[in-house]
Amino acid sequence: MRVTFTANGKPVEADDVWEGESLLYVLRERVGLPGSKNACEQGECGSCTVYLDGTPVCSCLVAAGQVQGREVRTVEGLADEDGELGLVQQAFIDAGAVQCGFCTPGLLVQTDALLEQDAQPSDTDIREALSGNLCRCTGYEKIMDAVRLASARKCAKAASE
Amino acid sequence: MSTRTIQGQKNLQDIRQASKDGIGGSPLRPDGNLKVKGEFAYSSDMWHEDMLWGMALRSPHPRANILGVDISEALKLPGVYAVLTHEDIPGSKFYGLEIQDQPALAIDKVRYHGEAIALVAADHPETARRAVKKIKVEYEVLTPIVTEEQCLAPEIHGYVHEPHEFKSHGHGNICHEQRLVSGLGVTDEVRAMADVIVSGTYEVGMQDQAFLGPESGLAVPAEDGGIDLYVATQWLHVDRQQMAPVLALPEEKVRLTLAGVGGAFGGREDLSMQIHASLLAQRTGKPVKIVYARDESFFGHVHRHPARMFYEHGATRDGKLVFADCRIVLDGGAYASASPAVVGNAASLGHGPYVIPNVKMHAIALYSNNPSCGAMRGFGAVQAAFGYETQMDRLAAELGMDPVELRQLNAMAEGDRLPTGQQIDSPAPVAELLQRVKDMPLPPPLDLDNLDVRTLPGALSNTSHGEGIVRGIGYSVGIKNVGFSEGFDDYSTARVRLEVIGGEPVAMVHTAMAEVGQGGVTVHAQIARTELGVEQVTIHPANTEVGSAGSTSASRQTYMTGGAVKLAAEAVKQALIEKGRRRYGWTQLDIDLVDGKVVSRSAGALISMVDLLGDEAIDLTREHHHRPTVPFDKETGQGFGHVQYTFCANRAVVDVDVELGLIKVVELTAAQDVGKALNPLSVVGQIQGGCTQALGLAVMEEIIVKDGKVRNASFTDYLIPTILDTPPIPVDILELPDPNAPYGLRGVGEAPTVSATPSIVAAIRQATGIALNRIPVRPEHLTGTL
Numbered sequence A: 001m002r003v004t005f006t007a008n009g010k011p012v013e014a015d016d017v018w019e020g021e022s023l024l025y026v027l028r029e030r031v032g033l034p035g036s037k038n039a040c041e042q043g044e045c046g047s048c049t050v051y052l053d054g055t056p057v058c059s060c061l062v063a064a065g066q067v068q069g070r071e072v073r074t075v076e077g078l079a080d081e082d083g084e085l086g087l088v089q090q091a092f093i094d095a096g097a098v099q100c101g102f103c104t105p106g107l108l109v110q111t112d113a114l115l116e117q118d119a120q121p122s123d124t125d126i127r128e129a130l131s132g133n134l135c136r137c138t139g140y141e142k143i144m145d146a147v148r149l150a151s152a153r154k155c156a157k158a159a160s161e
Numbered sequence B: 001m002s003t004r005t006i007q008g009q010k011n012l013q014d015i016r017q018a019s020k021d022g023i024g025g026s027p028l029r030p031d032g033n034l035k036v037k038g039e040f041a042y043s044s045d046m047w048h049e050d051m052l053w054g055m056a057l058r059s060p061h062p063r064a065n066i067l068g069v070d071i072s073e074a075l076k077l078p079g080v081y082a083v084l085t086h087e088d089i090p091g092s093k094f095y096g097l098e099i100q101d102q103p104a105l106a107i108d109k110v111r112y113h114g115e116a117i118a119l120v121a122a123d124h125p126e127t128a129r130r131a132v133k134k135i136k137v138e139y140e141v142l143t144p145i146v147t148e149e150q151c152l153a154p155e156i157h158g159y160v161h162e163p164h165e166f167k168s169h170g171h172g173n174i175c176h177e178q179r180l181v182s183g184l185g186v187t188d189e190v191r192a193m194a195d196v197i198v199s200g201t202y203e204v205g206m207q208d209q210a211f212l213g214p215e216s217g218l219a220v221p222a223e224d225g226g227i228d229l230y231v232a233t234q235w236l237h238v239d240r241q242q243m244a245p246v247l248a249l250p251e252e253k254v255r256l257t258l259a260g261v262g263g264a265f266g267g268r269e270d271l272s273m274q275i276h277a278s279l280l281a282q283r284t285g286k287p288v289k290i291v292y293a294r295d296e297s298f299f300g301h302v303h304r305h306p307a308r309m310f311y312e313h314g315a316t317r318d319g320k321l322v323f324a325d326c327r328i329v330l331d332g333g334a335y336a337s338a339s340p341a342v343v344g345n346a347a348s349l350g351h352g353p354y355v356i357p358n359v360k361m362h363a364i365a366l367y368s369n370n371p372s373c374g375a376m377r378g379f380g381a382v383q384a385a386f387g388y389e390t391q392m393d394r395l396a397a398e399l400g401m402d403p404v405e406l407r408q409l410n411a412m413a414e415g416d417r418l419p420t421g422q423q424i425d426s427p428a429p430v431a432e433l434l435q436r437v438k439d440m441p442l443p444p445p446l447d448l449d450n451l452d453v454r455t456l457p458g459a460l461s462n463t464s465h466g467e468g469i470v471r472g473i474g475y476s477v478g479i480k481n482v483g484f485s486e487g488f489d490d491y492s493t494a495r496v497r498l499e500v501i502g503g504e505p506v507a508m509v510h511t512a513m514a515e516v517g518q519g520g521v522t523v524h525a526q527i528a529r530t531e532l533g534v535e536q537v538t539i540h541p542a543n544t545e546v547g548s549a550g551s552t553s554a555s556r557q558t559y560m561t562g563g564a565v566k567l568a569a570e571a572v573k574q575a576l577i578e579k580g581r582r583r584y585g586w587t588q589l590d591i592d593l594v595d596g597k598v599v600s601r602s603a604g605a606l607i608s609m610v611d612l613l614g615d616e617a618i619d620l621t622r623e624h625h626h627r628p629t630v631p632f633d634k635e636t637g638q639g640f641g642h643v644q645y646t647f648c649a650n651r652a653v654v655d656v657d658v659e660l661g662l663i664k665v666v667e668l669t670a671a672q673d674v675g676k677a678l679n680p681l682s683v684v685g686q687i688q689g690g691c692t693q694a695l696g697l698a699v700m701e702e703i704i705v706k707d708g709k710v711r712n713a714s715f716t717d718y719l720i721p722t723i724l725d726t727p728p729i730p731v732d733i734l735e736l737p738d739p740n741a742p743y744g745l746r747g748v749g750e751a752p753t754v755s756a757t758p759s760i761v762a763a764i765r766q767a768t769g770i771a772l773n774r775i776p777v778r779p780e781h782l783t784g785t786l
């Protein structure tokens, strides 16, 4: 089957998609967006998190056919047009929250979504929001630091605007 | 002595401002930008036009004879390009890290659940999956040899490897053993010298590395008949060494390039898909990609050895240790992997960082039909630490002493001897590290009136509003060796090139070090900057075009490859200065490279590096070997077996819901001596990550194996800590330089994984009063419903 949708604002189409393929597979193997990661393909680790029509989902659990005509935003779409890093991306680098980085794309999308909803989450809110994203390297402390840093910068930016 | 405290809660804005880019600073990762953009190419992202997908058929039985394999139906499936069995292997059929006992594809029998039997290459992963299902294997299923008792009675239960096919240096189903005796050993007379004796039997479950990036890579057949492999691994050269004989290729025709690695923790020390993808690429003449699914990852790599341990400790009434006796049985599973070295570690480090005048130890690894076990962070020291630290707490209770004081009273220090007879010739601040975690402020007590239930055990499931919750505190300390031991010539190679690019001096660092997330690439750039006085450093992709870097394991890479980068950079510096001396006749002895200039400390700047270099590049390669070690004596365990030691202490605070058996670690504090923190941000990150894996082992992580079959090969059933399970982890770093190591540094990554588990279990014990002799601790152990 042919699937057409928008990925990071651009129309894309994939041909000869087998009906069992996931959105994650189509993104990674067919449309050249390998940023979302394949760690479990069972909805357990969050590494494949993308926005689907503005809501974060595990793309490994979304059948390719389901995205027909819809909007997908992946980690590749978090930086702006000229490649300038988004606020959450920069905070993850600055805080040392990226080690192997395999969990990072999913965490970035989930954190971006959290801060869209609540620019100043409490530590417990952060832990609750990110509890579906596994990281095996960092011990999460630096991820907490990164989210707090992104939150602080976001609030400072909002105040100065 | 310089110390530095970095609290887990610290806002990292100031760290960045304070950072310099040489050693001791915390510059940002050179690969961080790509990683946050999703542009960093991990091994599972490899892609080639026209590539095929490889997949393995794996055994559903832990022990069976293979009577026949029929691949004809699989071959008929449209889109299938090749189906291979061991008969199609062109070269040697066996490989292995220490003992070549593992067939690349099963021959006539399978020895563990998940062993690879046949391979398929197809045009779509789904086609490959369907083809794998069409391969017919006829088995004669045998009773698996899985318990210690069965393994040790081969005349009754059989051999995992029949004596005639036996490739190990052990005997029966024993893969390797190591004894150790020091002082008077442990005899009845020695026992009589102790006022109190405590003993116990302890068990550690099978933990998994559970790195997030699945085993994967792309093998591309080359025009010269060789193979180019892009792969996630821990040691490119040792992979190649094991692969080439199987592929019947000379080593130089097997070229490996490191593809992005999504964590390793020891699980990538053994081969996984390397040979399989290469065989399929050789056969089909096409690039072949293999990406393990998560269940296949659980079957496709070795795990941490589960252990059964017996410990007996004797002490005087005032708490001085008199003797320790120990037997450690590690289940190594079907193939040897790193079992011999794990046994060496368990035996030599199995009594902990304590001075004990009389010691006896017997450590063995068994061959069984359970999954193979090998390297995992902490490598043999982790299991033992659970045993000896539990014993310390029991001894303290028996003597009515404070558990930290008892440990401090017996703590080893610089100048003391280990049970192996080796004298510790660098700082060993064991007592001080314990004091530091003890002195750190405690988290506020549970306040039932102002409670966010999400912070309680059971957290989001809203299982409690504070009733039935008890808090406990526990302490522990551990010892780990750094680098490869027992006479292994553990070296690393680095190439450093200095040249002018765009009017600036630029250094390039080329090594074969596997960056698995630990941050070695950041540190290499810091070292080159420091030694060469340049700002710009590029890191060449790691591949087999440069000499071996050894493994990214045993906390050794900063020590070994960092040391090699330092040596190569120093050589480049000397060559550049020599060039200046020849040209300008400088006679000063104090010439150095600083901020892009050649500088005499007494006479000031001499010339810019750019002018002195001109169009010439200086490109030099150096090897770094650590001081030699020797194998432990087989019977007495004596010998200078390890290069360096590292120590970490922990304090755990836990809340336990005693009605439901649920646990929440409230805080986990660590104090570690790192010799010199080359990159404090990364050092803290490593310690926090190591503590978290230890937390996993303490309360949730275990591969459940029943009758040789794995029951939980998924992230649904094998649980690793989430951000909700993980507490704040304040880290206190001590920097006492090791005079034998580059910059005085000490390996960092493993020590916290050794030490943190027992502190958590001790805290649960303190809260509940339950003995807890097995980890992971499960709810049923706490509620008595087992």
Ligand code: FES
Residues within 6 Å of the ligand: A037, A038, A039, A040, A041, A042, A043, A044, A045, A046, A047, A048, A049, A058, A059, A060, A061
């Ligand atoms: S890959 Fe989708 S949740 Fe793990």
Ligand code: FES
Residues within 6 Å of the ligand: A097, A098, A099, A100, A101, A102, A103, A104, A134, A135, A136, A137, A138, B212, B262, B263, B517
């Ligand atoms: S950084 Fe490796 S899994 Fe998170």
